[in-house]
Amino acid sequence: MSRGSHPIIRSSLLLGAIALMGTALLASVNDLTRERIIEQEKRRVLQQLNAVIPAASYNNDLLGDVIEVDDETFFQHPAPVTVYRARMDGKAVAAMMIVTAPDGYNGDIRLLAGIDISGKILGVRVVSHKETPGLGDPIELEKSDWVRGFANRSLQNPDSKGWAVKRDGGQFDQFTGATISPRAVVKAVHRALLYFAANSQELFDTPAKTVNADG
Amino acid sequence: MANGKLKQILTDGAWRQNTGLVVLLGLCPLLAVTNTVVNGLALGLATMLTLMVSNLSVSLMRGFLRPEIRIPAFVLIIASVVTVIELLMHAFFYDLYRVLGIFIPLIVTNCAIIGRAEAFASRNKPLPSLIDGFATGLGFCITLVLLGTLRELSGRGTLFSGAEMLLGEWGRAITLTMIPEHPGFLLAMLPPGAFFGLALLIATRKAWESRKTGKQQRAASVMVADEGPAR
Amino acid sequence: MTRSFDTGGAPHLPPQTTVAAVMLQVLLALVPGVLAYTWFFGPGMLIQIILAVVFALLFEALMLRWRGWPLKPFINDYSAVVTAVLFALCIPPLAPWWISCIAMLFAIVFAKHLYGGLGQNVFNPAMVGYVVVLISFPQVMTAWLPPLALADYSPGLMDSLATIFTGQIPVAGGWDAATQATPLDTLKTGVDAGRMVPEIRSAPIFGDYGGLGWEWIANWFALGGIFLLYKRTINWHVPVAVIGSVVLLSLPFWLADPDSNPFPLQHIFSGALVLAAFFIATDPVSGCVSNRGRLIFGAGVGITTLIIRRWGGYPDGVAFAVLLMNMAAPLIDRYTRPRMYGE
């Protein structure tokens, strides 16, 4: 062994050894936590869904019963709409649609709309948005209860003229100083209802496809 | 270990050489996660833990490490520790994990940690190193909490909101609404507010320190002022 | 006979002007615009000016006291007044009183005195104050009443006072009923929603070029600006660069697609562009020192404003544009030293 390479080899071995110990530690911790992490990820999505549909009202694997529909012209947005389907003993109960409103003040607003099989809204939640804090963000449940106002609405309640913010002659409140964001949400929910009404059969009949559970 | 030295290590790490306020390292997490006290506290604790473990292991290994691989070795050790913490948080503090996001793995690059490994742990015995890690981590944690308090209080008038993420459901109860009907001062929650807040903290600390060491500091200020406008 | 004489420095001539005189000139030049503003939007603006001035002077005095500086020469230099007035001209006339307070806190304390006070600030204090309240209280800061000519409700002095101090507007339906989107906002949301510019512009809130009323206010501000140019208080470089760059940049867009891009004059006569071109981007303290630098600075303000208006999240980007260019000013200064004699 020449004089120059001796310490090199030694230090690389040492570095290797440290890496070895580190990885061993990591690998074991990973083994220990893997299950729980997957569990947690699922739980989060479920939690979101369950905020709209009570866990007791279905008994299928909600996260496994998913399809994606693509109808850019109808939804006015290229993003595919994810639909979770709730069934009780195999019977269709409700659909959770993740739709995107393209016309927020600062871009897209992603919504979760739960619609039961009769076409009644179970609940709506904003999944993500970029609206101006303090102005457009009361669409979040954390900021105001406004979004709860959708529960139990349907295509008949109100009629299609009523599916607009008050400033446009509809039945939904806008916020002080902000009409755009609520308008976008109302329109998107309305669209989801329309789509559901027109396609509910296919929505439930298409075989499930696994998609990334990450909302 | 002498009591005096212990105290010295503690005050140095937690106050005199405070990473966030004096050495100005680890600024990214300090500014990024302190929109609430709880977020700050959580990341502070994670950092403290990392510091202690990494200091301890570096100190234990200090005999073997040749200079050219010292830094890579430290980095490896720290990265392992951090990943373990990340995995654990992912599994057990899921909400916090989501809120802190990328700043958990980024503890690795918190310069303060390598700094302590290099400056202290690689030259000292395990116990003092452990204590030093604790003290430095504590100092960092204190800064995070202070800044978090400042921002949360001025931004939304609450304290400890989101405590349930750290403590479980009962944590909801300790969320304090300090200023009811707070209209919400968004600036404090946004990036500029973070910078302003830290600036105020550091300036306050400086003013306090200079009051404490009045005379010496005044001499310095005369010197600095001499540089300023004619006066 | 020996006498002794005073040995003050050269030049041994009476001084030409003072800081206070410069600032007063700026204030004077603002008068026509302010009057026009009051004409179109009611007396709320005057109240805002007074409020802002009071808070600005208050914070100025506090900071001077804290720093152990003499009050008199600095209070009397009117620079805080200029800051306050320019800020007040940017906010909705019926904004609540504490808006001025918070904005002036950030303008005078943070943006001015933490940097060493008069003449040393890097950022334009008025714009800092404005941006702080804009991003913190967007709801309040977007509550503009339409110009009096279009309004169902035109507040008088007492009404304005009451609204500013209580936050309650004496209109059935509250704020929602009284306020209306500004022309630029209407334009932006309209274009975003895919409507045609000519169609949007047919709304009553638009005038010949800019917004109804707004365009006239801009004219009067321009008049004041020309007075400042004549008095050589400001150089032509900044205003010309701001307005020129806006025209040059928006013209091709308009030519290419007049349906989704406004006419250049529309850009100039809406929002705070004229005010900024003559009074805000010309702030000597936070601007550039050389003429070449001023041209770059002004063009930067114009271009950035257009970018923010066209693609950004705010209907008017002037304030941000000014701050962004303030940021760049020291660097520009470094690279635009004029050629010196004999070089």
Place this chain on the structure above:
Amino acid sequence: MSEHLLILVSTVLANNFVLVRFLGLCPFMGVSNKLEGAMGMAVATAFVLTLSSVSSYLLHQYLLTPLKLEYLSTLSFILVIAVTVQLTEMFMRKSSPVLYRVLGIFLPLITSNCAVLGVALLNVQEHHNLLQSALYGFGAAAGFGIVLVLFAAMRERLTAADVPLPFKGAPIGLVTAGMMALAFMGFKGLANL
């Protein structure tokens, strides 16, 4: 095309790494006292960041993912970064001593720049492909470099300012950074082109 432009606009302006995402603050505060130094740091970072963004992407895509070792990403990324920095340093020393004299002292500092690891991690999080990773890295570095250089020029001007004593040094630097962040708020929404 426009998607790539979007990445650049987003990383440089709307979501500037330093002022909006809070990454890379230590060198931002530390290497901004002199304009020359800041420029050196900006260039060196741009180089390393782009390179390490790509190489960590490759590592993740072709080694970690196939072997299902994603949990090792932090560990391996930081190693990759350290080695990229070292190799850059060696390469530069060999090929351009002049450049090395200017930029050399900044290279070691880059390893502990959050932005570098941050970019690697965000590439994974946002499922970027190779080109996107490269652009993302470059954009992040450009955003970092631009604000660093502007900041340094401002701090040079501040040395002459009569800043109140408690605010001299770091605090006024932070206030300035805050003001810059304030100004950058104006770019909000720009990335929704």
Place this chain on the structure above:
Amino acid sequence: MSQADQVEQARQAGRRTHHFHGGLRLRHNKKISCQNPVVPPPLPELLVVPLLQHAGDFAEPSVSDGEKVLKGQVIGQCQPCAAIHSPVSGVVEAIEDRPMSHPSGQPGPCVVIRPDGQEQWVQLNPIKDWLEASPEILIAQIQDCGIAGLGGAVFPTHAKTRDGRERQIHTLILNGAECEPYISCDEMLMREQPDKIILGARVLRRALGAERVIIAIEDQMGAVQAALTRSAKLAECKSISVVKVTTIYPEGGERQLIQVLTGLEVPAGGRPSDLGMVCQNVATAAAVADAVVEGKPLIERYITVTGNGVSHPRNFLALIGTPVSHLVDASGGYSNDVARLVIGGPMMGYPVASDDTPVVKASNCLLALTQRDIVAPQPEMPCIRCGECARVCPATLLPQQLHLQIKTGLWDQAKEYGLSACIECGCCDYVCPSHIPLVEWFRYGKGEQRKRVLESEAAELARKRFEEREARLLRVKRERAEKMALRKQLLKDKAAQQDRIRDSIARAESRLKKAGEQPDDA
């Protein structure tokens, strides 16, 4: 522009006038001192002639206490610079430190002479046939007569002339622009002695080898142009032209004047001779005429005594060394509210604390100002970067930046921003709304920069010597160590040898012993 083009353009000097950047239009205030003809004041009781009057070193006094001197006798010698002469005949009372009209206000060595009233001249050596004399002789005469630039910088005229000759200049500019308010001594000189100026111009032209002479005067100087042109015609001198330049301060500064006349700028760090030009004051030319044609040294000069602080402003032909108080008395004394006394003009002059300073070669004006003229000192405010200063700076500098750089000690930047190109004209100072004493800062900055150069040279020297010494000590130590080692080695060798010797002795002994024993055993 190519070098040749530049030279060509420079040769066109005066055809038309150009502009320079910035500058100020100031109130002229010259009329008040031009009403009366110039007279010499009464002979003062004592004359105080400072030994430092030129750019350069102190002169060595060549007389001693109590010595009798003649008018025009050399009393101070200074080799590379110009000589100093006695302005009167009389007795040297003392050679001592006195106030000496220096911006510092510090006293310095002066020759104090009590005139005897005889006005007895020393033997003069005029060069009667100066038209034939060689330029070298003319230059030597100029030096012997102690001529120095009377336009303010008091740079020795012979040096400038010699240099101009060597650098082959084509144009001599006589600077009669006298741009500062209040000052009128050059104007009076041009009015009263145009012939002498033309004569001086011819002498200088000859000494310099210049092709032509341009006399630049302000366009407000009434009859001066006619007078000068007439004299030039009388002298049948076609190469002299008189050019009027617009009155705008500081068009009298040589660089600005050259820009006005040629449209060219003297290169930064260079001199007018780079463009083939030399600039002299008109009074300098007159003094040269006196010196060469009459042999008279420079012992008197025109000086304006003016301002609202004196009763009868006017010009004097004053002897060098006359106390200014004497001139004030001669012009009717102070007015009641006089507040400030300035040597020089209101823009570039320096104030003096008392009026016992003497007239020196550089003194062109004594300005007595009242409180009304100067207004109470204004509070200095921080710079608001308004850029007024840059707008008026004739050197196109950025005074506000320079000010900041000097204040914070950014010397390298100040250098880059052209601190040394500042001509200290005071324009920036005058217009600054914040009343920052900019020129004072620049003077301080220039001094500091000079000091830094000197210090760094000294430090460099010390470092070199220190390192040399260290090296030497090291060498000495090494040599000593080597010597020691050698000696040790030698000693060791010796010891080893001895050991060996001892060994062999012992061995021999033992062998002997053995041998001895053996026989015993045997």
Place this chain on the structure above:
Amino acid sequence: MLIPVLVLTALGIVFGLGLGWAAIRFRVQSDPLVDRIDALLPQTQCGQCNYPGCRPYAEAISKEEADINQCPPGGDAGIRALADLLGREPKPLNPENGEEKPKTVVVIDEQRCIGCTLCIQACPVDAIVGAAKLMHTVIESECTGCDLCLPPCPVDCIDIVEVKTDVLCWRSPRPSIVQNPVTQ
């Protein structure tokens, strides 16, 4: 379990080899920082900083063994320049090292000098000339005013004098505070 361990261990070894090789291949040579620090020191070579001359002090600073406030001849300006170079906060001169004084030189009283050569040995810049038993003289332009020659002189014949300041080396003073009411 095995794969990750193998992978990362391999990575570690490879990197270790690379870095070790790099460290040896590219060892950092002389430190240019020392030169830059040395350039800022006044070169008085007086040793008041507790180092035998300016360069050793510069070396100590660059190794962070000495603080930047130990050189009295450099004074506040020197400390500021160092702080600037090293990116630290300036601090007042450490009084233990002495205080800033106006520049001086020394002269040897030639009457009293006995020619012992002790001062020559003490002078760090060889500014004293003279041979044994003969009178010595200080070359004023080379004397740095370090005063190191004073203690060894057995007959105290060396005097400190301030460097001559006359009108010729007069410099405009820093514009004064007095005019500025801001500061009163």
